[in-house]
Amino acid sequence: MSDQGTPPTRGGRSALAARPRGSMYAGFTLIEILVVVGIIALLIAVLLPSLRRAREQAWAALCLANLKQQGVGFAAYGGDHKAYLPWVGSFRYSLMEGKYYLGFQPPESHDWAAVNGGLLYPRYVGSTPEVFYCPNNKAADINGPNGKATFLQRYRHPKHTDPQYQNSHNFPISPFGAYGYAIPAVEGKNPRDAGSRMYPEEVIRNFAPVPAAEYPYWRYLHDPAEPDPSFLGPFPQASRGRHAVHAFVSDGFFGGYQGYHLQSYNVLYSDFHARRVVDPGGRIGTAQLGPIRPWQYPGINDAKVYLVWDYFSRNH
Numbered sequence: 655m656s657d658q659g660t661p662p663t664r665g666g667r668s669a670l671a672a673r674p675r676g677s678m679y680a681g682f683t684l685i686e687i688l689v690v691v692g693i694i695a696l697l698i699a700v701l702l703p704s705l706r707r708a709r710e711q712a713w714a715a716l717c718l719a720n721l722k723q724q725g726v727g728f729a730a731y732g733g734d735h736k737a738y739l740p741w742v743g744s745f746r747y748s749l750m751e752g753k754y755y756l757g758f759q760p761p762e763s764h765d766w767a768a769v770n771g772g773l774l775y776p777r778y779v780g781s782t783p784e785v786f787y788c789p790n791n792k793a794a795d796i797n798g799p800n801g802k803a804t805f806l807q808r809y810r811h812p813k814h815t816d817p818q819y820q821n822s823h824n825f826p827i828s829p830f831g832a833y834g835y836a837i838p839a840v841e842g843k844n845p846r847d848a849g850s851r852m853y854p855e856e857v858i859r860n861f862a863p864v865p866a867a868e869y870p871y872w873r874y875l876h877d878p879a880e881p882d883p884s885f886l887g888p889f890p891q892a893s894r895g896r897h898a899v900h901a902f903v904s905d906g907f908f909g910g911y912q913g914y915h916l917q918s919y920n921v922l923y924s925d926f927h928a929r930r931v932v933d934p935g936g937r938i939g940t941a942q943l944g945p946i947r948p949w950q951y952p953g954i955n956d957a958k959v960y961l962v963w964d965y966f967s968r969n970h
Contacts, residue, residue: 707916710790714915717788718928721833721903724771724785725926727778728902732847739847742839743769746946747794747911749786749829750808752822756842764814766822770835771903775809786831788920791906791913794832805829832913833903833922837963838871838895841948845902852900852924870951871895871960879954885937886965894964900924901966907938908959909945921966931969938962 682690732739744755749772754763768775771786779785783805787796796802808829811818820827836845838853840860845852858875862868875895880888903922905913913919917936922928933939943958951957 710916713789714918714920714930717790717832717905717913717915718920718930720785720788721920721922721928723779724774724833724903725922725928727771727774727785728922729847729926730778731774737847738844739836740768740770740773741844742836742841744841744948745825745828745830746770746834746837747830747832747906747909748772749775749783749805749831750812751828752825754823755825761814764822766808766812768809771831771833772805772809772829775805786833788832788905788913790915791832791911793911794830794906794913800826800828800830802829805831832906832911834906834908834911835903837901837904837946837959840869847924849924850898850900852902853895858895867949868951869948870946870957873951874954874957874960877951877954877957881954881957881961885941885958886934886961889961889964894960897964897967897970899967899970901963901970902926904963904966907962908943912939914939919966921970923967923970927970929970931966938965 728739741756743751745751748769750766750768752763753765753767756767756769758765758767775783775786783802784796786805787794787801794800804827807818808820808822811820813819814822822828836853839845839857843857845857846854848854858869859872860867860869865873876891878891880890883889900923901921902924905915905919905921907913907919914933915930917939918930918932919938920928921931941958943962946959
């Protein structure tokens with residue numbers, strides 16, 4: 655009889671010695687690996703939408719905080735300038751433009767000027783311009799060719815006599831932000847910090863000699879035609895532009911700029927509160943609205959940029 659401490663033998667060799675070399679460290683079988691991979695894939699499929707939504711919610715909150723900070727800045731700016739708010743640029747996403755586009759004459763027309771929200775920098779929003787950029791608006795990327803670095807360069811070297819000056823007549827090198835500013839106003843004019851009187855007649859008209867040459871928002875307000883209600887609902891002529899609280903600054907929604915958050919847009923209003931406004935059925939986002947053309951009015955059903963602005967104002 656073998657000793658109790660000795661493993662049973664097989665042909666004079668121990669059972670352990672008879673096992674195939676490496677069997678004590680055998681790996682997973684193919685089936686086991688496939689089961690693990692399947693479980694991981696299932697977890698990713700379940701968790702990814704939640705992670706994506708959490709990221710979108712964080713970006714939407716950051717964007718809304720940007721608008722609220724701008725609202726504080728606009729209120730302070732209006733207080734310092736007798737209720738006049740920053741003048742409107744020829745492009746509503748611009749932070750700076752050449753003075754040529756604002757009607758200045760040489761030699762001053764060659765210089766850069768801050769416009770729209772860009773006039774808040776740095777006194778009214780602090781020394782970093784991140785407040786002008788929405789993380790969801792890829793067309794106005796803070797690190798893009800028209801982003802933060804471009805804005806700071808133009809701000810620091812606005813005069814055409816500066817050796818580091820960049821040609822302000824070359825509009826594509828202008829710095830752009832992510833937010834549309836004072837859509838109803840004529841370029842070069844100043845909205846008012848005056849509640850329902852934010853856009854008085856002198857701000858939304860260019861007083862052209864013939865009605866057909868008037869600023870398109872003014873023509874939209876007075877167009878007797880009714881727009882297609884399937885877009886954002888009915889907008890009878892008597893109700894257009896008549897709001898106790900007006901939309902003032904918004905996420906991009908036209909001209910190739912989209913700041914879209916969970917089927918909604920963030921909007922800053924004339925009383926400087928900001929809130930999220932839902933895009934009904936995604937109709938604003940999918941419309942792919944073009945830019946504003948200050949010299950043409952295509953008709954009520956092609957004036958959707960102004961319809962959206964009225965819709966924002968209705969939903970303050």
